Structures are given as C-alpha cells and as structure tokens.
Amino acid sequence: MTGREPRPNEIAADIDPAQMEPSAGLVYIGRVHSPWTDRAECPRNMVQARERQKTAEVLVDAAWRPALRGLSRFSHAILLVWLDRSERNLIIQNPAHADNPTGTFSLRSPVRPNPIGLEFVQLLEIDEENGIIKVDAVDCLDNTPLIDIKPYFASTDSIPEAKKSSQL
Amino acid sequence: MTGREPRPNEIAADIDPAQMEPSAGLVYIGRVHSPWTDRAECPRNMVQARERQKTAEVLVDAAWRPALRGLSRFSHAILLVWLDRSERNLIIQNPAHADNPTGTFSLRSPVRPNPIGLEFVQLLEIDEENGIIKVDAVDCLDNTPLIDIKPYFASTDSIPEAKKSSQL
Numbered sequence: 001m002t003g004r005e006p007r008p009n010e011i012a013a014d015i016d017p018a019q020m021e022p023s024a025g026l027v028y029i030g031r032v033h034s035p036w037t038d039r040a041e042c043p044r045n046m047v048q049a050r051e052r053q054k055t056a057e058v059l060v061d062a063a064w065r066p067a068l069r070g071l072s073r074f075s076h077a078i079l080l081v082w083l084d085r086s087e088r089n090l091i092i093q094n095p096a097h098a099d100n101p102t103g104t105f106s107l108r109s110p111v112r113p114n115p116i117g118l119e120f121v122q123l124l125e126i127d128e129e130n131g132i133i134k135v136d137a138v139d140c141l142d143n144t145p146l147i148d149i150k151p152y153f154a155s156t157d158s159i160p161e162a163k164k165s166s167q168l
Numbered sequence: 169m170t171g172r173e174p175r176p177n178e179i180a181a182d183i184d185p186a187q188m189e190p191s192a193g194l195v196y197i198g199r200v201h202s203p204w205t206d207r208a209e210c211p212r213n214m215v216q217a218r219e220r221q222k223t224a225e226v227l228v229d230a231a232w233r234p235a236l237r238g239l240s241r242f243s244h245a246i247l248l249v250w251l252d253r254s255e256r257n258l259i260i261q262n263p264a265h266a267d268n269p270t271g272t273f274s275l276r277s278p279v280r281p282n283p284i285g286l287e288f289v290q291l292l293e294i295d296e297e298n299g300i301i302k303v304d305a306v307d308c309l310d311n312t313p314l315i316d317i318k319p320y321f322a323s324t325d326s327i328p329e330a331k332k333s334s335q336l
Binding site: 011013014015017020021022023024025026027028029045046047063064066067068069070071073074075076077078080082084091092102103104105106107108112113114116118120145147148149150151152153154155156157158159160161162163164165166 | 179181182183185188189190191192193194195196197213214215231232234235236237238239241242243244245246248250252259260270271272273274275276280281282284286288313315316317318319320321322323324325326327328329330331332333334
C-alpha cells in the first residue's frame, strides 16, 4: 500500500478490512501491464484512459490460459482487477472532482472495502497460447493483479439510459 | 458448495483456487436477498431475471451503511457478489445453451477461479439508515454475499455496440 493523503471531511469505518479475518480468498490469475506506474499519472476513469490513446496488455497465468478459448468471439470484455495499493476503510470520501464528501458506494474510487476494479475494455488481440490480451485502454496501475475476465454482453451490461441526478 | 454435476468435455485446471493459499482476502459487506433459493429455479442471466418481474433486496451491514450516501442520485448500480456455492477449478465448460465446450473466460457462468458475479441493477429504493436497497432484479441465489456496490456510469460502462461474432 503506497497510502494516499487523507482529505478533509473523510470518514473511516469502525473496522478496517485490511486488518480483518477474510470472509473468502481470492487468487490472482494474472497481471495487467499498463502505461501508468504511479498514481499521479494514472487516469481516474476509462474516459480519461481512452483519451491518452495508449493500449495495455493483460498477461494470464499459464494454468488459466485454456480458459481464454472463445473469448476472441467478443468485441469487448470486463476485466476484474484487485487494486492492491488501495486503502479499504473509508466510508465517506472527498474526491477532488466532487462538490461534497460522499459515500464510497456512490464513487468509483479505488478506495473501498473490497478494492475490486472493473475495466470495460475493447479486445484488440488475444494470444491464447501465451496468455496475452491486448486491450484498448485501462485506468489501473501497471502490474495490478487480475482476478477475472468476463465477456461483455450488450443485452445485460449496456444501460445507455442510466442517469445521475444533480440533486443531492 | 452444493456442487453441480460435471458435464461431458469439461476440463479442470491443474490447480483448484478453493484449495490454494489466497492471494488476497475479501470481506463480506452484506447479503443479497433474492427470490431464488435453489439453482434449478435461479435465472441464468439478468435478461431472464427481469422477465420474472421479481424485485430483490440488498442488506448492507451496519459498518458500511454510511457509505451509501449519494447512491440515490444514480438510477443504476453494479452489485459485486461472491458466488459462494460455485466451483472454482473449471477452465473449459459445456453449458447447456452452448454449441461446444468453451473457455471459462468466454462465459458468464458462476464457475470461475474467483466466483465474483456482477449484477447490473436498477435502483428502486434506498434506505440508508437500515442499509436496505431495493433493486429491480438479480440473477443470484438468495443470501449471496455482497462484496461491493458501484454506481453505473453510462459514459464508461454502456457499450451498446459490443458484439459477439458467430464465428468459432
């Protein structure tokens, strides 16, 4: 954990998941190799990431490479990553872009009780034998652990009408 | 783990994440209360789930309820759940609806090395004080552990042009 500076009006939970007995265990299945090696330069979301026009590569561990069969039929996928350099105990956060302190579950901040990131990516190339997937962009740091890959289905995952109201 | 029957031509990995030393630990932060109490009746995906026209409730543990502040501004959210009754070791699966055995990462099957499910839901009501969120539908079993809640952003998460090609 590199630790980010606390900001005014942030509130920690009474418990810290990083210090608790886990309810369940994750295994890393690979790594994401991204152009971003420190937090300051890392895009905050996928809109910013795509603007940088830099591709990224996912390296899947040998044991799981056969599970890539069929993925190349899909144009897009969802990568699940474990944001291993994030704090886990904040319930109220005060991001620079927000007007007011707000709850962790209304943010996509990496700081959350289980710091899982979702990367909605376009699949550019898949080398099943060597476990290498080239994607259009990611917004996570280089060497972030990979925990799952799911095909993206427009029928269930695309909700163009989803809205955020401006009312507090 | 209730165990599902193995099907012809399925292939297990050489390693079983359920038996391995975890790379990282998850903490449960609540539970999903759904109408589905056994696998046979559980919808296979969110399209099927919505057809049943049954709402579901998420119960968030007390420690994390303040983190719900601001979520009611969003029309939709992504629930991350831990599919605690799923096997974790299959790399090739042979689902009833597929033409051929295919890789785990080209399926949304609950059987995967880290059995995390994504539920793309509409938010109907949020009771922050009691940690209760009513959503339009879910496709997971009753009492499935909750591990995260993220607001859905159409700008990054909605990809209506995402395609699956019919070519093998």
